[in-house]
Amino acid sequence: MVAPSKANLEDFFKPFHHFGGGWNPEEQVLPPQQEEEQTPGAQVNEPRGSYTGGAYGVGAPPPPPQAPGAAKKGADASAGYNKPGEGVNKGEGLVVGFYDKSCPAAERIVREWLQKVLKSNPYATANIIRLAFHDCAVGGCDASILLDAVAQGDKVEKGSIFNGVSLKGADLIDDLKMRFEEECPQTVSCADAIAFSANEAMAMSTGVRQRPLAGRRDSVNSLATAADQNLASPTATVDQMSEIFRKLGFNAEEMVVLLGAHSIGTAHCDLFMDRVYNFRNTQKPDPVLPLPYVDQLKGICTDPGTPQFRNPPVNFDETPYALDNLYFRNLVQNKSLLLSDSSLLGDARTGPTVRQMADDDMLFRKRFAELFARLTSFNVLTGNNGEVRRTCRSTN
Known part of the structure; x- marks a missing residue:
């Protein structure tokens, strides 16, 4: 191409x-x-x-960029970044009920949260579904789309010309992640937060409900150039x-x-x-x-x-x-x-x-x-790959 x-x-x-x-x-x-x-x-x-x-873009401004070395201790800055064809593909390692013991309320939290969000923002389903695609299409479903900065200082996916100010929904995931952290700290990954909310948005929009697969972990890298290469114009x-x-x-x-x-x-x-x-x-x-x-x-x-x-x-x-x-x-x-x-x-x-x-x-x-x-199971990080971020905007 x-x-x-x-x-x-x-x-x-x-x-x-x-x-x-x-x-x-x-x-x-x-x-x-x-x-x-x-x-x-x-x-x-x-x-x-x-x-x-x-x-x-709704709400508070993003936090300042991380200082060098802020990535996970002892890890290469790009070690957790899932590139097309690498890592776990086709949803391998994902299961239904992944959080049944560690965070049993996870799926209920998503459902009740989105029902509340839709009362004031009926456009949220479209925002979340789009966000999920833009995450998964660039290296896999690893929440790399949510990072505001990375340790090595590279321009992140949010800065891609295919995202930029037109990317919506990240603040919604911030809110959902906060609820997860209150219920079960550092347990539910940002990647699963995107996938769970997208699955619920899809169910509310189509009327077809299915329990989500889970077990994704979060990337510690995000590259605007990767988004430039894997997202494209609507006149294709x-x-x-x-x-x-x-x-x-x-x-x-x-x-x-x-x-x-x-x-x-x-x-x-x-x-x-x-x-x-x-x-x-x-x-x-x-x-x-x-x-x-x-x-x-x-x-x-x-x-x-x-x-x-x-x-x-x-x-x-x-x-x-x-x-x-x-x-x-x-x-x-x-x-x-x-x-x-x-x-x-x-x-x-x-x-x-x-x-x-x-x-x-x-x-x-x-x-x-x-x-x-x-789609939301594409090229995921599981097991000891990546991390479970405390906040979706930055690595641990």
Whole structure:
């Protein structure tokens, strides 16, 4: 896979505010302090727009960077960092009920905590699901996404152009980790906190409940360059997206199902504005989009010149808090905001799955739950690898 240059990526992502969040049935515009999300993807196709949704950045500022040598005593600074193809893969070493003796209330704590969070922030499910993908896609599900700094001083994943200010949900995990520490100190890892909360978010969004696998440990390293190489833009081609998902162990059919996470996302107008007003510099809308849909989007995205992050977000489908198959039903009607999503229908490798998911809502919900469990078990650290952090923002 040929990656674009860092300079090109930085230019491309300056306007990006990645997908997530939810739908307010009374209005298209999210309240100013609501949160934002993003999705799996691949390389840049064409520079355009901005994703939105999410929650990171709410509350207190992050702690100062750690001093050199603050990593786990006697450990190489990179020893706990799980790179693709290394460490424990495919969830080996993970079990259901891992904390039944050491922290028996763990799963209940997550469920009650998220129920409370959703009362004030209904977008939290989208934020957490996106955060889990961004953690697992970069070296494995090891909570490297949560670190604010590492001992060797390298730029961490939060600083990647694919994360940055658009990454939401880390503060939610901070809150959950604090609750774990109160109940059973230094027992539940940050990686399991992400996986448990993502599993609960998935259950609340799909209606399909399953007990989470556990036993993950936390990385002591985090590299922005790793995120740059393993996360990608929402305008990716099918080939580019397929390569990203292949490295995670998923085929084309499975990729399509997981991209159904867009069912609870939103996107800022600047992400798809050119599809509405000036597709490929034609001064016309993308001919694939139905004209009534174009008119609907123009009614929301009224000013193509609105500065990034200040234009309205638009929901991916009409059921923003439910991970259902409406996303696929809309794709079949060519009603998609993102160019990457639009490309799925016409490709022989992905089109049949789009139609299959559009025809069977329960099949989609069940398949998503199965595949999401696999995703959150990818390339984990277990046993004596890594550590169990006291706080998710820094190593011990």
